[in-house]
Each structure stands twice: as structure tokens, then as C-alpha cells.
Amino acid sequence: MENTKSPELMEKIVSLCKRRGFIFQSSEIYGGINGFWDYGPYGTALKRAVEKCWWNEMVEKRDNVDGLDSTVICHPKIWKASGHLDKFGDLMTDCRDCKARHRVDQMEDQSKCPACGSNNLTAPREFNLMMKTYVGPVSDEEHTAYLRAETCQPIFVDFNLVRVAARRKLPFGIAQIGKAFRNEINPRNFIFRSREFSQMEMEFFCYEEDSMNWYEYWKNERIRYYRDVLGFKEDELKIHGHEALAHYAKAALDIEFKFPFGWGELEGVHHRGTWDMSRHQEFSGENLEYFDQEKNRRIMPTVVETSVGVDRTVLALLCHAYDEDTAATKKEGMEEDVRIVLRFPAKLAPVQVAVLPLSNKLSEPANKISAALKKYFRAEFDVTGSIGKRYRRQDEIGTPYCVTYDFQTAEDQAVTVRDRDTMAQDRVAIDKLKQYFQDKLDM
């Protein structure tokens, strides 16, 4: 298993993703567009399962976190207040001689190239990473707006609306899943860094005096999620504490995953202090303070954030799940053949149960079982090709269970359930199937 985690692994995964309909390059027939990716049928199912799982874990199972679904385009002042418009883009200068590009604020001598010493530099230019658009039919400065660069800012902005509507007292959280956009200079590594991506963020509002405890709490909760819910292994995860903190943060850490191209951040847990709330109060002129009835005081809520990249999680799941082993084959002159299998957690697999009639003569009754299972699980029916080929197809997309309807089924009202990982088979009565899978899939 370990030897499959090679540098070629990314190529194998990219190719599998296209071939089997997980992820395509966006706008492919036009030559593609750098930094944008489409999810195909199985990819969509996987991504939705990831989001559903997080939402269940972070919102539905708790009684102190509420949901929000805000707009992608917000009032431009939000991004002024958040600092994105000023600080998101750094001033950069290019050396005309050695072609190096440098951040002006990191140069000791701003008139000299740190790489080659030349003073033949371009004037400092701002590289703003926010995507710009215009609201209304007139395209001018006054109508400029931005696609959100992170989903958390609208959460801060809507804090009071949510708090009042949901009748919340501190501490409580607001969670949101949605798209965010950044004009990355250099999109790289498949869907790891793209220009349009999805985030799952939760902002937890609390008292300053409790905030470090909440920070620890959420850190542990989130690490537990990667280990126990997504099933990532100890050696695939790394917790990376920040030494240099961003302008808004008091404490921060990254939860990183070992991708084939190196360690990469899946999630950030940040103690944001009162920075965002204070800034929005200042820029909007609205009082965003919270009145603490018990202690009869007004305070600005302190925020602890958990911020996940959905696409990165999907990629990590693909990398974690990808495996090649050997299985018996009937191919001429061969005893064994390579079997590609995605070992997704059953809960997240794009297809959870595949229903396969042993012969196409058995299609009709088998399809009825498939239809019945589809009410409760992500189920799929396939009759094309030999049974072995169909098992392999399901292995390749990570289907944990295959139900085989055979010539005995009509007599004993039972089917065979084949396990993806062990390839072992179990005889299960048709009327027990629903319960059987509910137990297996933890649903």
C-alpha cells in the first residue's frame, strides 16, 4: 500500500478523476481555463457528501451553532474593513535584468534587486487577489464589487441578525459552506490551489476570557474529525502552529495533509480576537457589541474560527483512498491482476451500494432492489459486462458494497453482499438489506 504513494500518484489520480467522472478541467473544449475545475457525476456526489458530513458534524449535531448562506457578492466596504482590499495584494516589483519578482515590503533596499543587485526594476505594482466585477449595467469605479475571498466575512457582518433571530447568547457559532474566489498568481497541484473554490467555515463567538479554551476545544474537535470521521492516518496529518501571525490573529494553526506533492493545508483554526468585529463596527458605524445580561456589560465578541477547504478535503480523500492491490483474474495466461480501489469511508463514497444482476436475464427484479435502496443510500445499478468487470468498476470509484442478484435469489429471497476491501461475500435477506446497510454505513 505504501509504495503506491509515489510521485506518479497525482498523475494516476488526475487521470482516474477524468476517466471516471470525478473532476474535469473547466471549459475543456475551449482549451481550459487556468485554476478552475468542474466536478463530474461521482465528484459531485463525493463533494456533497463531504459538505453534508461537515454540516452534520458542525451544525446539526450541536445546539450552539447556526447555519448561514450568504451572497458571494457583498458590499465592497466589507473588503475594505476586512483588510483584503489593502493588504490582500502586495506591492511587487520585477527585475528587468534577472526577471525575478520581489515583494517590495520584503526588500532591504527597495531600489536594488535582492537577487542580482541590479537597479533596473519596474515601478512597484499592486497585485490584488480579489476578483472584481460590476454591479448594475454601468461598469465604472462607483459600481465596482468583489467576489468574496473568504466565506467568513459575511458571517461577521450578519452576526447580529443571526444572534437576534436565533435568540442566541454567547458563546455560539455561525457556520457557512460556499464558494470563494481568489486571483491566485499561480494555481497549482490540481484542485489544491484554484481560483474558485469552496470553503466550510465556522465562526465561534465567545467571551475573551474563555477564548483560548474554545480555541483548544475547536482545535481538538477538528483534529478528531480528520482522524475519526474522515479516517486519515496519524502519518498523513500534521498540526502546524503559526509562529508569524496574520494581522488579525492571536493564535493560529494549520491542519495539514501529506499530499503526494508535499504537506498542504486542509484547515486553519484561528483565534481572530475582536479584529473583524471591531473593524466592521468601525467601517459600518453600527454598534456590533454584545450585551452580557448576567454581568451587565457590553463587550465585543471574540472569534475563534475553523476554516476548511472543501476541494482540498476532496483531494486529500482521493489521495488517502487510492490503492492498488492484486486480485485473482481469469484473463488468459494470468493468475493475478492489479486492482485499483478507492478506499473511501463508506459514509462519503459517491456510490454506497451497487446492485448487480449476475445475468442480464435478472435485470428486472434486481433493478427493483436498486430502486428501493436508492431511497436511503447512494445506489447504482449496472448490468453491462461480466460480474468481475462490474466489481472492478465499483472498486475504482470506491463503492464499499456490491449487491449481487443471482439465480438463487428468486428462491431464497436473499442476495450476496460483496465487500470492497476484503472482497468477501455475505448472504443477506432482501428484507434485511436496508437495516444491514444502515448499520454498515453508520447512517
Next chain:
RNA sequence: GCGAGCGUAGCUCAGCGGUAGAGCGUCACGUUGCCAACGUGAAUGUCGUGGGUUCAAUUCCCAUCGCUCGCUCCA
């Protein structure tokens, strides 16, 4: 953004100055009846895009777009 490499069927790739092939995959039929079985047949490419050189370009040249790696960046 800079440098290097790459771009031919759904995937992996071969090929060549005279307008294209293999393996796998897909689909159909037959056969088989629990792990990519076998046989027969079929579909699929403006050889990434645009321009140039040439009697002729998928092939040579330029540009562009995309992908990979290194540097850079990553609030």
C-alpha cells in the same frame, strides 16, 4: 509572474513533411454465470488553438492557451 518540459481517441502512449495507429476503456451481439473471462463487430480524433514557412504541416518555426516540475507566492 520567471525558467524548463509536455500537449495525438475517454485513459496511457507510439508515429510521421504527403491529412493517423496500438493497448486499455466504452457500446452491441453471442457465449459464460461471483471477481477487469472469451469471440465477433461498432463508435470516437478538425493530432490543444491561431498564424507562418512549404506544392503539401499532426510533423518545421512563431505566438497563444492548458498541464507538470523548479523558483516565487499562499492574508
